Amino acid sequence: MSTAVIRAEGLGKQYRRGMAETRGTLRDALTNFARAPLAALRRPKQEVFWALKDVSLEVREGEVLGLIGRNGAGKTTLLKILSRITRPTTGWAEIRGRVRSLLEVGTGFHGELSGRENTYLSGSILGMSKREIDRKFDEIVAFAEIDKFIDTPVKHYSSGMYVRLAFAVAAHLEPEILLVDEVLAVGDIAFQKKCLGKMGDVAREGRTIILVSHNMAAINSLCSRCVILNVGGVEFDGPTDKAAARYYAESLSISSGSDLSARRREGSGKARFTSISIQPLDPVGRPLDVAFPGCNLSIDTEIECKSDFAPANLAIIICDSNGYRVVDTNTAQKGQFVSMRTGQVARANFQLREVLLKPGKYIVGLWLGREAMEIIDYVEHATNFDVMESEETSLHVIVFPGVYLCRFDNSVTIQ
Amino acid sequence: MASLTAGPGRDAYSQVLAVPVPRIRIEPPRGWLELRLHEVWQYRELLYFFVWRDIKVRYKQTVIGVLWVVLQPLMTMGVFTIFFGRLAKLPSEGLPYPVFYFAALVPWAYFATALANCTNIVVANQHVITKVYFPRLVLPLAAVCSGLLDFVIGLVVMITLALVFGIHVTATVTLLPFFLILALLTALGVGLWTSALNALYRDVASIIPFIIQFWMLASPVAYPSSLVPARWRWLYGLNPMAGVIDGFRWALTGHGQPPGAQMVASTAMVVVVLVGGLFFFQRIESTVADRV
Numbered sequence: 001m002s003t004a005v006i007r008a009e010g011l012g013k014q015y016r017r018g019m020a021e022t023r024g025t026l027r028d029a030l031t032n033f034a035r036a037p038l039a040a041l042r043r044p045k046q047e048v049f050w051a052l053k054d055v056s057l058e059v060r061e062g063e064v065l066g067l068i069g070r071n072g073a074g075k076t077t078l079l080k081i082l083s084r085i086t087r088p089t090t091g092w093a094e095i096r097g098r099v100r101s102l103l104e105v106g107t108g109f110h111g112e113l114s115g116r117e118n119t120y121l122s123g124s125i126l127g128m129s130k131r132e133i134d135r136k137f138d139e140i141v142a143f144a145e146i147d148k149f150i151d152t153p154v155k156h157y158s159s160g161m162y163v164r165l166a167f168a169v170a171a172h173l174e175p176e177i178l179l180v181d182e183v184l185a186v187g188d189i190a191f192q193k194k195c196l197g198k199m200g201d202v203a204r205e206g207r208t209i210i211l212v213s214h215n216m217a218a219i220n221s222l223c224s225r226c227v228i229l230n231v232g233g234v235e236f237d238g239p240t241d242k243a244a245a246r247y248y249a250e251s252l253s254i255s256s257g258s259d260l261s262a263r264r265r266e267g268s269g270k271a272r273f274t275s276i277s278i279q280p281l282d283p284v285g286r287p288l289d290v291a292f293p294g295c296n297l298s299i300d301t302e303i304e305c306k307s308d309f310a311p312a313n314l315a316i317i318i319c320d321s322n323g324y325r326v327v328d329t330n331t332a333q334k335g336q337f338v339s340m341r342t343g344q345v346a347r348a349n350f351q352l353r354e355v356l357l358k359p360g361k362y363i364v365g366l367w368l369g370r371e372a373m374e375i376i377d378y379v380e381h382a383t384n385f386d387v388m389e390s391e392e393t394s395l396h397v398i399v400f401p402g403v404y405l406c407r408f409d410n411s412v413t414i415q
Numbered sequence: 416m417a418s419l420t421a422g423p424g425r426d427a428y429s430q431v432l433a434v435p436v437p438r439i440r441i442e443p444p445r446g447w448l449e450l451r452l453h454e455v456w457q458y459r460e461l462l463y464f465f466v467w468r469d470i471k472v473r474y475k476q477t478v479i480g481v482l483w484v485v486l487q488p489l490m491t492m493g494v495f496t497i498f499f500g501r502l503a504k505l506p507s508e509g510l511p512y513p514v515f516y517f518a519a520l521v522p523w524a525y526f527a528t529a530l531a532n533c534t535n536i537v538v539a540n541q542h543v544i545t546k547v548y549f550p551r552l553v554l555p556l557a558a559v560c561s562g563l564l565d566f567v568i569g570l571v572v573m574i575t576l577a578l579v580f581g582i583h584v585t586a587t588v589t590l591l592p593f594f595l596i597l598a599l600l601t602a603l604g605v606g607l608w609t610s611a612l613n614a615l616y617r618d619v620a621s622i623i624p625f626i627i628q629f630w631m632l633a634s635p636v637a638y639p640s641s642l643v644p645a646r647w648r649w650l651y652g653l654n655p656m657a658g659v660i661d662g663f664r665w666a667l668t669g670h671g672q673p674p675g676a677q678m679v680a681s682t683a684m685v686v687v688v689l690v691g692g693l694f695f696f697q698r699i700e701s702t703v704a705d706r707v
Binding site: 025080083087088091092093097099101112113117121124130 | 545617
């Protein structure tokens with residue numbers, strides 16, 4: 001019976017609004033004090049908000065726990081408290097074992113130093129001893145695939161090389177407990193697979209992991225148990241498949257109106273998606289009321305630019321109700337990039353042909369950015385649509401699993 | 416999964432490694448009296464890497480590099496020799512002017528840089544502080560240690576200079592490490608306060624250059640402390656750098672004030688500032704990650 005290695009009871013974290021801003025200048029503070037000593041000493045009433053409220057959980061040894069939730073739900077705050085980066089306001093937690101946290105790719109990297117020097121520096125900051133780094137150095141370099149460049153200053157690395165080395169260092173941490181925050185989505189697809197594989201190895205070695213990710217494929221493949229955080233509290237704690245279904249059931253209930261101003265989004269905000277509309281079309285281009293497998297989709301979106309940005313990739317992302325990304329059509333695939341100047345408005349249209357998705361609910365996301373360097377605007381749930389049964393899919397009652405409805409001809413001959 | 420039975424406080428890993436499993440308790444911060452100095456010792460390798468990083472980066476970035484370390488105090492010494500020495504004819508305790516000034520400028524340069532680095536170091540490393548745990552005290556310690564290499568270089572030049580002017584090193588030089596440690600602790604003590612304050616009020620860092628200039632004039636760098644009347648010497652000694660500079664000159668050259676009441680006052684002041692700084696810094700530390 002494995003023991004609990006992490007136990008948390010009633011954890012809460014309160015922030016005062018504007019806490020990230022400093023208390024102004026020392027000069028101001030002193031002048032205020034001189035003018036009205038008593039008033040200055042009395043702490044001003046500040047608006048507070050709870051990033052985490054009454055979070056209790058237990059993680060057993062060797063468990064891989066997924067932590068999911070919307071942006072701002074408190075996932076990173078919880079990891080920061082368990083990593084001791086910040087102290088809780090209420091509650092307590094007890095951890096048995098060495099904890100290492102992976103909250104960012106490239107922690108401690110300095111551009112002027114070479115890859116080798118940064119490996120030692122970052123490794124040490126992340127918690128490895130010098131002896132450990134010596135021992136694993138060759139493995140790290142091989143994993144990162146940058147053998148020839150290990151002694152060049154990191155400022156000369158491409159963004160791909162940088163993240164590969166940074167992740168390689170972090171991937172070779174061997175703590176009893178590992179806290180990972182959304183760092184698996186770095187590098188190209190091949191490298192992401194490698195990272196996921198490495199995480200899998202770490203899990204199989206019996207280490208305890210808490211994984212925060214929006215990549216439901218990663219969560220599904222690595223985690224047996226999942227906790228959903230919502231506005232700072234635990235909303236669900238149980239098997240991953242139930243958690244995923246619940247999480248996506250909620251997101252689908254967002255109104256699918258076309259105005260995007262109130263949508264949750266990430267990104268630098270240099271431009272904003274303002275609207276989206278989807279129109280299913282039949283093979284000759286006539287509009288349809290609903291989408292069915294094999295139809296065409298015409299997707300229109302409008303972007304308003306708030307400040308100039310360099311050539312960026314514009315992507316339409318379609319995810320199924322389990323959060324798997326099934327379609328990613330983007331301008332980069334065609335070698336096209338979008339640049340805009342302040343004040344301009346762009347209208348983009350994507351014509352998706354023969355969309356062979358199985359009947360079900362799908363979520364459409366919009367992404368504008370420059371891979372690994374900058375996200376300009378990313379609306380994860382811009383709208384959703386249903387793919388309805390068509391004649392071909394409704395010949396049999398049972399719903400077969402899978403996403404892609406492949407067209408086929410078949411014949412069976414009996415000898 | 417391993418099937419070794421786990422005893423109290425031990426698990427499969429520790430059974431194999433015979434190392435007790437660390438047990439951490441995470442709680443809201445409690446009052447002013449939390450000092451976890453033993454943790455700093457556990458992270459001593461990280462301290463080494465921070466110092467190493469600072470030195471490497473500094474030397475990679477400047478073409479003149481090593482030369483600048485020596486050029487700065489040499490040029491100041493030149494200016495002092497002309498204006499305070501030849502023209503103003505301030506006393507120099509029997510030493511040739513260049514030796515008199517340089518003997519003070521080496522420890523002063525160390526102190527000034529250490530204090531400036533210390534003030535900035537927490538804010539400069541905010542991206543690391545918000546991503547990884549390590550005892551934050553490691554940062555000010557790294558700041559005051561990274562100047563030691565430059566100090567040693569300056570010391571070598573100092574001794575050479577003294578020999579050139581016919582001043583021989585005496586037995587008192589064995590006490591040099593004590594004064595160096597005092598300089599380090601002063602920089603650390605003050606630096607802990609300024610570093611924590613700088614995390615709260617970002618303009619503190621911009622006040623530091625002025626403070627250092629003023630402080631230099633209040634210390635026996637450009638003039639000997641024998642200028643201060645004997646009965647005020649203890650008050651003058653409340654400036655810990657007075658004790659450090661005088662002590663340095665005396666240890667290196669055998670000239671000047673041997674440590675006395677002034678030294679006692681200086682040392683006492685350093686201890687007070689350091690201990691206060693440690694508590695203040697630790698108090699602010701728990702909220703630093705929320706503020707940067």
